[in-house]
Amino acid sequence: MLGLPDASVWLAYLLSIGGAILCIVYGAVYWNRDD
């Protein structure tokens, strides 16, 4: 995957990007929410 043979590393690579996407989606969905 992505030139990285070991799952323990490509998973971290993808989860880093996934984590940033989670933050973007959360921020966009709750943009105007004051809870």
Add this chain to the structure above:
Amino acid sequence: MTYVLLGLIVYIIIMVALSYIGYKNTRNSGDFLLAGKKIHPVVMALSYGATFISTSAIVGFGGAAGQFGMCLLWLTVFNIIAGVFIAFVVFGKRTRKIGHELGTNTMPEFFAVRFGSKFMQGYAGLLIFLFMPIYASAVLKGIVDYVSQYTGISFGVVLIVLGLLAAVMVIFGGLKGIMYSDAFQGGILFAGMAFLIIYTYSILGGIVGAHSSLSVLPQMPGVAEQIGGLAKIGFTGWTSMPKAGTPLWWNIVTTLVAGVGIGVLAQPQLSVKFMTVKSSKELNRAVLSGGIFILFMTGVAFTVGALSNVAFYNATGKIAIVAAGANDSIIPVFIRDFLPKWFGGAFLVVLMAAAMSTLNALGHTMGTALGRDFLKQSLNLKTDTIKLTKIAMIIGLLISIIVAWLSSKLDVSMAIIAIGTSLFYGLCASAFLPVYIAALYIKKFPRGAAITSMLTGSVSSLFWLFFVQEKTAASLSLCKLLFNTTSIVKGTPLNTLSMVDAIVIGLPLSFIAAGLAWVIIGNAKENKSVM
């Protein structure tokens, strides 16, 4: 050299202007301590990010990735999920709400008012003041290493000049000036790191090409001899995890990943940022930019650090740690030798921004911890808060400069910057995290249990750092002085424990102590009304 000077002059002019604007707008101690509680969400996110990310993350942990490989990306996962998402959504919103209701300005004060204990405020303040200089010195060492590598000026001279510059900036403005200059520095950081990753991938044959080259590097001629020492302690390559249970595995998993990854949730200089926005809406918005920002900071630093091995090997036949000479030199030497000349100068400004924004916040936190929390609130000293805080800031930064100078005398093969950083992060987690969670979410948590948890976590952690964990105990030297060994378990059947990080011991003990004390004491009768 021209690029460096030009970059630095522009940087300093903008910084002085922003500090001055903050200084002019700082009218009272609320402005000074909390920036008036009306900070824009993007400014808040960048300020939080720029404080969290320092030269320690880029040079220190980037260098560690150069030596140990891309498995350090697990720390980036923690940085984003825990350091941004959980920190803002689970901790940030409640901290802002309860902090505003209780009228608190600092983390120790937050605990003190929430649990009605002056002792907690004084103890937490003193703990922060005594151990934050270790973290601040690691941040300082990161920038001083780079500047002295780049200009050839000696470590000591650069340290004094930059230490004084940090002191001037901290004294000049309160938190308001810091927040604005942080946002500016966060912008510089983002641009610099974005260029660094794009350029690195492009010279190494794209994403897949670069990763593939790094994967096969251990089989290349001449590499096996260079990684012999590392392989003995568990190293298996730059694109795989070290062998489980080996010294390197313990170091990466418990110290570098868990220490900083979890410790970020209980950082006094970061939690105070949550109190600077006026509603939880700003925190929701800050999550969006915070996640991207951290990905571009540690994600880039760790990936580039690991990939630098390919560039060094192709050019010199040596791996990064051998070519650069020391763990903390890998990133500076990689940039000096493989990136365009102008970028070396520009990156110096990037690192200045990373170091100064963090040092500013650390100076501010050390100052309020000693000046306001310990001396004024806990010991009832009758002096003006701002004056007392500024004197305490200078003392804190001076101690940090001395510790940075001492740390430059340690063994260069150690990841000195990364270890100093995770020491403080782990200590904060053990001392403050259970109490912090209880303060935010458990209404009936009693004061006695909070004090028990804070004392258990901090004392067990400090004992472990000074006497058991060999990496820290050897550097702190007290164990050597008392028992003439670098760890009290060394050479005994319990030898494995000398590789285990203090957070693995201190944090669970702190949680257990909190739970046991709560069962014994029973629910609190009356704490400050919150929630």
